[in-house]
Amino acid sequence: MIDFGDVALLRPLWLLVLPGLALLLVATRRRDALGDWRRAVDPSLLAVILHRHAIVGAPRRDGPLLASVALIAVALCGPAMKTPGAEQFRNLDATLILLDVSRGERLPQAVAAAQFLLERSGARQLGLVLYAGDAYLASPLTDDANSLESLLYAIDDTTVPDGGIRPDRALAFARRLLREARIVAADVALISDGEGLDPRAERLAASLAGEGRRLHTLFVSARIGADALDPGRRAAMTSLAAAGRGRAGDAAHPQEIAEDIAARGIAHVERGELRALEWRDYGRFLLLLAAAPLLLVLRGRDD
Incomplete structure (x- = not known):
């Protein structure tokens, strides 16, 4: 546990997930937004499709997904606040x-x-x-x-x-x-x-x-x-x-x-020495917030 006065991380080792997510984000942003579609579709046909729908490139869905995973990682760290009067x-x-x-x-x-x-x-x-x-x-x-x-x-x-x-x-x-x-x-x-x-x-x-x-x-x-x-x-x-x-x-x-x-x-x-009873873990609430970016990934694109 790491505490900063009245705020603490009960399971801080989960923070090690965040650097991995940053590397994954950098790696995915270097790729072409259309990915393998350029090899699977005739270039002329693909150009017509992009022009007709005013699409410069396929929209990326990696950002919301990575944001959701990052929120889950922070939630697993156990962000907590000291509960007033919880001293044993x-x-x-x-x-x-x-x-x-x-x-x-x-x-x-x-x-x-x-x-x-x-x-x-x-x-x-x-x-x-x-x-x-x-x-x-x-x-x-x-x-x-x-x-x-x-x-x-x-x-x-x-x-x-x-x-x-x-x-x-x-x-x-x-x-x-x-x-x-x-x-x-x-x-x-x-x-x-x-x-x-x-x-x-x-x-x-x-x-x-x-x-x-x-x-x-x-x-x-x-x-x-x-x-x-x-x-x-x-x-x-x-x-x-x-x-x-x-x-x-x-x-x-x-x-x-x-x-x-x-x-x-x-x-x-x-x-008393039961320090775990002094902290209230708010990680479960962050898990609910992590669902919001996933909705952006699943949302369909309007024509």
């Missing part, structure tokens, strides 16, 4: 969910909390990381919340093949993912029962906070009265959220954290 922008704010899938009995509550957060994240970029003994990206960052919601209900405790519970790996994965995507501000929500948390996880949470992210935790219990009152795991989840400068909550009641994320909204955007 990318959100640099994201909501990333880290979902513990190590225990099947906790998944329904965890999935419901994740869906609640997704529904209330607005136009932010959204991502989903699943973890057990290791962490995996279930969905890259996207602005399509519906695709993530449909994915959530296909998850079970066999989705991640690695046994164990390693939230630290999920946090490290989230940190790397947000860096590579050049996200400026993000809310990371860890949905878990608190098992497997250790000092390394807290250090990673602090690192996330230092990079402009906030880590929230949502505690998941198997059932009321079981580990819902486990002070050790709840305290670990609360401590992790504090290290990540986020909120600690319960997966059964994710409203406060969802409202907190929604309140931050979108504060950072950048111009």
Whole structure:
């Protein structure tokens, strides 16, 4: 593509056709206008015909034809103009969910909390990381919340093949993912029962906070009265959220954290890289104009 401010040629290589057309025009203009008719018709008869019809020479039809071909070549070059307001922008704010899938009995509550957060994240970029003994990206960052919601209900405790519970790996994965995507501000929500948390996880949470992210935790219990009152795991989840400068909550009641994320909204955007969407190709209209010279070629001559 070659651009000249607000005007551009999307496929400029088609311009190479024009020099060939110029050479063809020069070559054809050197020929006698009557061409082979002088050899096919008796000279005396041809002179009478030319005199009777007041014809000095046969009219040339090459000019309109070459003009039409030239217009077609220019049309194929893709003459385009920048469309006002067509600039594409990318959100640099994201909501990333880290979902513990190590225990099947906790998944329904965890999935419901994740869906609640997704529904209330607005136009932010959204991502989903699943973890057990290791962490995996279930969905890259996207602005399509519906695709993530449909994915959530296909998850079970066999989705991640690695046994164990390693939230630290999920946090490290989230940190790397947000860096590579050049996200400026993000809310990371860890949905878990608190098992497997250790000092390394807290250090990673602090690192996330230092990079402009906030880590929230949502505690998941198997059932009321079981580990819902486990002070050790709840305290670990609360401590992790504090290290990540986020909120600690319960997966059964994710409203406060969802409202907190929604309140931050979108504060950072950048111009996207989809330059082709900025230009409107007018080549198709030139193709219509190319038909006009052809009409001159096909038009019959009046006697």
